[in-house]
Amino acid sequence: MMADADVREAQSRKNRLGDCEVCARAPAKYTCPECEVKSCSLPCVKIHKTELECDGVRSRVKFKRLSKLSNLEILSDYRLLEETNRAVDSAKKTNVELLSMGGKYFQNRRKAQSLITGARKKEVGLKLLPPSFTDHKNNSTCFNHKNNEFLWKIKLKFPQAEDFEVVEHKVPDGSILGDLIAKYLDPAKFEDSKFRGKLSLYLNREIHRVEILLPAEGVPGKKFFLMNPKETIADNLKYKNIIENPTFHVILDENLPDFYIVHIVTKNKNLLECNDEDGEDNEEMCV
16 A cells, blocks of 8 residues: 555656656656756756756746746745845944944044054054044044144043042143143142142152153053153153053152063064163163
8 A cells, every 4th residue: 555655656746847857767856946957866966056057046036927936935035025125224224323423433533543643653652442432532632743743632640649540631742741740749739629638648749759650551461661750751652552642650759669660672663572670771772
């Protein structure tokens, strides 16, 4: 009984698909979704793909008469239309977002390129954060190419005042670093009593009784460069790596041993090599 059923099924398939169009020796069992070639086995399927350069995947946009569409093909076409609508809606939303932020984005890009180019002229390794970062958005630093001058946004941190921090905007890089710091050592400069209270350990100190440090970016560990208060900001930043804008740490001179000081010994483009030995005569710039 089972054998008769198998024979009838095989005969029905043969009558429906005919013979294999590849080998012509056996009844066809499969129809290619793309080119509709009839085949009887996996080897014949592979042969037809090679000879006809067919990938065997039905084209979702190939024209087919309505009378010849199967239910499965109609469902596939419906899903294709849904996917197309979703893609169009997504593209519209993305385009609106790009248009709304376009001016700001391109303005930031031009500014970023200006800063990097200016820093290269000043031999400073300036690194900028992605546009979405708050420190980048709030960076007021600019570079005047005509005057070859940076107007820095500078952060001043006072570690012995519970890491109290102040921000100076548009500071010319030709300014003497010690002059920038000195006003925070003079109690007459502050009308705010809370401000005076936080900096109480620093007030009435002479500039030579504090030390100014710059974080050694790109150097492993929490290490610092020792700044010269008698030099300009530009000279102090030369050959240093800066992220967005300089952050100077102002410490009391007696606390200097608590900080790890490094010294530049070689300079190769923006790659700095440092040593960990103390001494002020260690700086030797080698190109």
